[in-house]
Amino acid sequence: FGKCWDMHVTEILGASLDENLKMIEEICRYFAENDRLVIFDAEHFFDGYKRNPDYAVSAVRAAVKGGARCAALCDTNGGMFPDETAEAVRHIASLFPNTVTGIHCHNDGGMAVANSIMAVKAGVSHVQGTFLGFGERCGNASLSAIIPNLQLKCGYACIPKENMRLLTGTARSIAETANISLRKNEPYVGLSAFxxxxxxxxxxxxxxxxxxxxxxxxxxxxxxxxxxxxxxxxxxxxxxxxxxxxxxxxxxxxxxxxxxxxxxxxxxxxxxxxxxxxxxxxxxxxLETVTPSFELVSYRVLDENPYEDGHSATATLKIKAGGQTRIAAADGDGPVNALDLALRNALLPFYPQLEKVHLIDYKVRVMDPKQATGAVVRVLITSADGDNIWTTVGVSSDVIEASWIALVDSIEYRLNCVK
Known part of the structure; x- marks a missing residue:
């Protein structure tokens, strides 16, 4: 990559404008002469283009002269509007017709996807982004939205047609691997998208x-x-x-x-x-089409303060499952975590498929704040097993009991409803 904004060259890099152009050309030439496909990320291109268009164009020209096969124009600060993006892309594409023009957008203004699509319509054939929009600050352009928008709405071939059905499953797998919750309102792939x-x-x-x-x-x-x-x-x-x-x-x-x-x-x-x-x-x-997978006999939770080793709570419970009675205990980071771990310890010998199940989100909402610490609470637990994501709810004036109700539903759903 190389700087295309003159301010960045002189104030951030501390180089002269000519020195920067020479560096861009020389590094592109070095890789091109060593049989590498050179994709030049024109960093801060759009900010530079708005303030000093001649210099921004000169930076791209230096890269092309050095052997770059693709010039990816970067909205590094993420503040561009779609019409501005399209106008600049159209100009660069006309100046360098034998070079692939690309786009790299950040989402600081909430327009990364729109800017990327408008750039394609203006002549771009190389789009950079990240799945689900991972990236610095507000993120990069989200490929999980760009791909279906371009292919299903605009007629561009991005991925094999049969693979479009894998989009949601892929998004969920990536979110789980990254240990984040997939936004419910994520376009196309979120739980609330439809x-x-x-x-x-x-x-x-x-x-x-x-x-x-x-x-x-x-x-x-x-x-x-x-x-x-x-x-x-x-x-x-x-x-x-x-x-x-x-x-x-x-x-x-x-x-x-x-x-x-x-x-x-x-x-x-x-x-x-x-x-x-x-x-x-x-x-x-x-409908009486599901039977309980286990029966709770009792549970007890002890919370300690001060505590050691990051475990502030201990839970013990007794359940009946598979014609047997089992007692299990676990330390956890709080009473709900301890109860969750103890329940899994008790159930795993009967249901080994629970090994893959884990909680990915836990929310508590106070129903009537006027009741203060005696208020009824609603607990939502979201669980995942690598292929599926599901959410359960529990309500009680006791936050641990509400959590237990939601936790039991989470386990029962996985055992009875997931194929």
């Missing part, structure tokens, strides 16, 4: 999916979701239930029972819009 709440949106999608969806979710390996609440109508609830069984229709008595149960639980503080795994378990329990 989620609809009961009402006009849900009703419209059920009648014609294009009414509220820009593509079929299966195209990118995602799926349509209907968010359940006490406001859900029979049609939306039935559509959701029919994912689990084909023996239920809109007028089935069980649908009324499930809606009644939804209303009862939401009155207690439950909310299933972000906890679809708990909703599925609720349905399966009402």
């Amino acid at each position: 989620a609809h709440k009961a009402g006009m949106h849900a009703d419209g999608v059920l009648k014609n999916s294009v009414s509220f969806e820009h593509i079929e979710p299966e195209t990118v390996g995602n799926e349509r979701r209907f968010l359940m609440s006490e406001m859900s109508g029979r049609t939306a609830v039935t559509e959701k239930i029919q994912k689990f069984t084909d023996k239920i229709d809109r007028d089935s008595p069980k649908v009324y029972d499930i809606i009644k149960q939804l209303k009862r639980l939401e009155h207690l503080g439950y909310q299933f819009e972000g906890a679809e795994a708990s909703f599925e378990l609720l349905v399966r329990r009402e």
Whole structure:
């Protein structure tokens, strides 16, 4: 890479403008003469182009003269607008018709994806980015959005057509490997990318999916979701239930029972819009198509302060599973972590598939702050096993009990509902 903004050359590098151009040309020539394909990242190109266009162009010209086959124009500070990006790209592409023009955008202004797409439309054929937009500050342009936008909307061939269905699964695998939570509202691949709440949106999608969806979710390996609440109508609830069984229709008595149960639980503080795994378990329990994988006899949690070795809590529990009674204990970073580890220790001999399951997110919401420390809390636990991500919910005035309810649902969902 090389600097294309004169201010960076003189104030940051401490070089003269001519020295910088010579360095760019010489390093490109060195790699080209050693049989390397040279891609020149024109760093701070757009900021330099706006302030001193002649010098920014000179930096690209030096790279091309040195043997660069591609000049990737960088919006390093991430502040460009799509129309500005397209105009600059169009100019550079016209000046260097025999050189591949590329684009490298940061997302500080929230426009990295838009800038990248406009750059392609203006003549770019080389796009740099990162999956899910990983990168410094606000991140780089997200390839998980750029790829489907360019291929599905603009007709550009980016990846093999059959691989487009792998997009969501790939995003989830990358997020898990990076030990981050995939944003639910991540375009195309997020859990909420094709989620609809009961009402006009849900009703419209059920009648014609294009009414509220820009593509079929299966195209990118995602799926349509209907968010359940006490406001859900029979049609939306039935559509959701029919994912689990084909023996239920809109007028089935069980649908009324499930809606009644939804209303009862939401009155207690439950909310299933972000906890679809708990909703599925609720349905399966009402339909009597799921049996408990274990039974809790008792648990006890001890919190210590001060503590050593990073373990502030100890949990012991007794369960019944597989016709046996097991007692297990574990130290953890807090009472919920200790309880989680103890439960896994107890269950692994019966269910070795739980070895791959781990918690990736834990949230607590106080339902009525006026009740202070005696308030009812809602706990959301998100779990993953490498291939699947699911969220469960628990509610209680005791945060440990609420966590236990969500934790049990997480385990039961993996054992009973994940194929």
